[in-house]
Amino acid sequence: MIAQRIRTNRFSLRLRLLFILLLSAFVLMLIATFAIWAEHHRQSHKASQQEILSIGSLVQGSMSRAIRMQAYDVIEEIKAELQAHRRIQRVVRVSEAAVVIDAYHPQFIGALAQELFVGLNKEQLINTSQSGLLASEFVGAANKYIVYVPLVVPAVELGKPQRHVLLFEYEHRDDWQQALQHRWLELLLALGLLTTAGLLLWWYLQQKIASPIEHLLQAIEDFHLGKTLAITQAEPLSELGQLTSAINNMVARRQQDEMELLKLSAAIEQSQDGILITNKAGVIHYVNSALLSLSGYKPEELIGQNPRIFGTGKTPVTTFIDMWTTLNAGKAWSGEFINKNSSGIEYIERQTISPLRDPQGKITHFVGIKRDITEEKALAQRLHFLAYYDVLTHLPNRLALLEQIAVRQKHPTTQGLLMINIDRMKFINDARGYSYGNQVIQRFAERINALSPHFLAHLGADSFCILLTENDKIALNEQCQQTADKVLLASKQPLNVLDDALVVSCSLGISIANTLTVGDELLQRAETAMHIAKRQGGNNLAYYNDVDGKQALLMFQTEKALRLGLEHNELKLYLQSQLDEQGQLAGAEALVRWQHPSEGLISPGVFIPVAERSDLIIALDNWVLQQSCQVLASWQKQGKKLTLSVNISPRHVRHVDFVSDVTRLLDFYQLDATALVLEVTEGILVEDITASIAKMQTLAALGVQFAIDDFGTGYSSLSYIRNLPVQELKIDQSFIKGIPLHTNDVAMVNTIISVARQLGLRLVAEGVETAEQNAFCQREGLWAQGYFIDKPLPVVDWQQRWFNP
Structure with a gap:
């Protein structure tokens, strides 16, 4: 089809160029001819005009009188005489509206004058009718004069005369051929020159215009078929060269736009969001694959429909009011709908709708991006529930x-x-x-x-x-x-x-x-x-009350500071001596003190309860164990056979790493385990006694000794003590304090002594503060520990006192 159009255009263009050249030559020949017969032509027209004036004047007077007298035979005679004239044709009488009302030939009656007279000037007709003056007008195309003869017709109503016009054609005869016969040689020479110039011009136009345009159209056809655009560059400064350059630029921009359009189209089709485009009336023009999957409809079921096809009637009316208010203002809108798919299954949809505008800024279409957020909403509700409610x-x-x-x-x-x-x-x-x-x-x-x-x-x-x-x-x-x-x-x-x-x-x-x-x-x-x-x-x-709050805050701050103290090695090991029944040094108990950098020396009564309520007690126990084993290793290297008692929390005993914590230190320091005495309270009898006994027996098999601390104040049970692998009982200082004055305390201690001797256990009396209490211990065969012997001292000071008196 394009090739056919190219051929048609090519033929038409060249033909038009040739026609223009020939017409130009003809016009020039006419101009040359006019120089020869101009005078003859003027004279012939003058003669024709004189004859027209003469005939018209006679006819005007005769016809007007015949019409007034209603002499229809005279009228017909006049028309016949005019029609019989050798140069007069088509004699008709017309009204002011140029409608034929009388004619020599009856078939013309009722026709419009314009249809009968080529070149009739209607304005001239009206002027003649109104002025009453005879007029003529030469029609060069027909070589005729149209003669306008005004006639006065009797009035139909009083005071309102009618005006008719008699029209006839007068054939103008000009014998200009005879005049040209005398100068035919000059005319022939001029015609030859014009023809040669025309041919040269036609050839030039063919080379510079027709052929380049043909190549341009062929290149455009090839580009339409998918080939590369290859346009032969015309003269760059010419209009055709500029047109070629403009086409090249236009094609390049089009190719770039098509690439962007392909990318956009691929992105829309591959988008996980459903996309539809409607016109301004809401009729769907386009849907992508994701929308088809989301809705379950086929393309032909959606194209031409209104998006109301997805509606369930459950979306609040206020949503639609807000949507149209925003869109009609030319802004993008985003909101949620409760829609359904082709199967009637409802889902919650988030949709963003944006208006599309033409180059003049007028809204023509709307594009909607739809996403099923049913699961997202359910997940959000679930997350909200999990965030704010207990499961x-x-x-x-x-x-x-x-x-x-x-x-x-x-x-x-x-x-x-x-x-x-x-x-x-x-x-x-x-x-x-x-x-x-x-x-x-x-x-x-x-x-x-x-x-x-x-x-x-x-x-x-x-x-x-x-x-x-x-x-x-x-x-x-x-x-x-x-x-x-x-x-x-x-x-x-x-x-x-x-x-x-x-x-x-x-x-x-x-x-x-x-x-x-x-x-x-x-x-x-x-x-x-x-x-x-x-x-x-x-x-x-x-x-x-505020006191309770301050106490809780103090415990919290103490725990926090104690953790830092363990990390910064602020703890100090103290020793308190233990004398045997002969009053000789037999060992010591390891005690911990906290040397706070700003608060000074802090009593264990402040921080040990805090540690007991947290996991710090195990770290604290391990620190004291490590320091004690290091001191004990030093004593054993010096050949000193002394015991060293270390307090162990029941929580540590129940801990899974208790045995490994102790054995690791024994192996590291290569200790004689029999010198290490681990003091536990009767709290281990409250929970998990079986596992605790098993761990104690494991360490006892290695030689480690165990002592029950503060015996008599807790869950004392002879059956449990009998099963525990202990070698020592420490009598609580509350019983020792009343000796020897309070008989009840003496009786209680005697009972404990009796039980210990029956079980073969060593007894250590805590809190010995007087000579009488110390004498009682020696008399009853008890080890003694308390301020009467010495107060707890740092390791260096203690060793200086007992090893270097």
């Missing part, structure tokens, strides 16, 4: 509680927090398992939730919190007390857990906020009060 009880968690406290603090009210902790939950889990324990927590949560209308949160494990709000502090205290009483009373009612009727108790702590209390602080104070209730035996209620 076990479905109650608000700690984070939700803190946010609720922060929200309520913005109002002029007072807040109180009631913390609830189930007593002995660990024993329930150990006895029946965690699944049973979870059931207990769920039933307990249901009861508390039904009991109190206030905000209830589950902080995890076995702890709950109730947040209360009142306008004044007095009313809040009363409300807290009433709620706590209800909780304590309700906890006495059995819980139905897996067909069991289980009664649990709980400990409660109450904290009242002031204007400066933040959420974390309020929660911490309630927890501190709850721990106080726990220490009072549970099933109890305690209010927070």
Whole structure:
């Protein structure tokens, strides 16, 4: 088709060029001819005009009189005479509207004058009718004169005459051929020159215009077929050269645009988001593959439809109002819809719609990007639930509680927090398992939730919190007390857990906020009060006070500083002597002191309880063990046969690495294990006694000795002691303190002495502070330790006193 058009254009262009040349030559010949017969032509026209004027004047007068007199035969005679004239043709009478009303030939009546007279000037016709003056106009194309003869017709109505015009053609005859016969040679020479010039011009136009355009069209056809555009460069300064350069630039830009369009099209088709394009009326024009997969429709089912095909009617009307308000303002809109696919399955969709504009800035289309966010929304809801609710009880968690406290603090009210902790939950889990324990927590949560209308949160494990709000502090205290009483009373009612009727108790702590209390602080104070209730035996209620808070803060700060002290080697080893029954040095007890860089020497009574409540006690034990083994190794190298006692926490004994911690040091220092005495309290008899005895027996097999510290003050049980691999009992200083004046203390110590001798155990009396107490120990065969002998001293000072007196 393009090739055919090229051939047609090529032929038409060349033909037009040839026609223009011939026409130019013809015009020039006419101009040359005019010089010859111009005078003849003027004279012939003058003669014709004189004859027209004469005939017209006669006809005007005669025809007007005949019309007024209604002499129709005369009118016909006049028309016949005119029609019979050798040069007159088409004689007609027309109205002012140029409609033929009378004619020599009846077939012309009713026709328009323009249809009968070539070159008729309607404006001239109107002027003649109105002026009443005879006029003529030469029509050169027909070589005729059109003669306009005005006629006055009797009026149809009084005072309103009608005006007609008699038209006829007068053939102008000009014998200009005779005039040219005398100068034919000059005309022939001029014609030859013109023809030669025309041919040369035609050849030039062929080479410079027609052929380059043909090559240009052929290159465009090749490019349309997928070939590389190859245009022969025309003269760069010519219009055609500039056109060629412009086409090259246009094609290059088009190729670049097509590449970008292909990239964009591929990106749209491969996008994981559904994309559709609608016109301004909302009719879908385009959908990509992702949208087909999302909706389940086929392309032909969507093209031409409105996006309402996806609707479920569940999307709020306000969403559509906001969408159209934004889009009509020419802005992009983003929001969520509740839509359905072709199977009717609903899903939540996030859609971004943007208007597309034409070059004039008018909105023509809308493009929508759709994404199924059903799973995303469900995941967000799940994450929100996990973030703000407890999975076990479905109650608000700690984070939700803190946010609720922060929200309520913005109002002029007072807040109180009631913390609830189930007593002995660990024993329930150990006895029946965690699944049973979870059931207990769920039933307990249901009861508390039904009991109190206030905000209830589950902080995890076995702890709950109730947040209360009142306008004044007095009313809040009363409300807290009433709620706590209800909780304590309700906890006495059995819980139905897996067909069991289980009664649990709980400990409660109450904290009242002031204007400066933040959420974390309020929660911490309630927890501190709850721990106080726990220490009072549970099933109890305690209010927070500043003393308790300061004590808790002091313990926290002590623990933090002790960790740093272990890292920075701030601990010091002290020794306190032990004398045998003859009053001779038999050994010493290793004691630890903390040399704080700013607080000075800190008593073990301050930091040992803190260490016992955390994992620091094991690190502290290991430090004392390592220092003691190092001292003991030094003594053994000097040949001194002394024992060294080291206190070991029950938590350390129960720890899985206890045996390895001791054996590692024995191997490292190559010690005689019989000189190492590990002092344990009767607390090891409370939990995991079987495993503890096994570990002690393992070390005892290596020669390590064990001593029961503070005997008589704890869980003294002869059956347990009989099974323990111990070689020593240390009588608590509370019994020694009353010797020899208090008979009860003397009787108690005598009983312990009797038991120890029956079991073959060594006895060490702690807290010997007087000569009488020391004499009693020697008389009864006891080892003695206390201030009467010496106070605890640093290792260097102790060795200086006893080894270098």
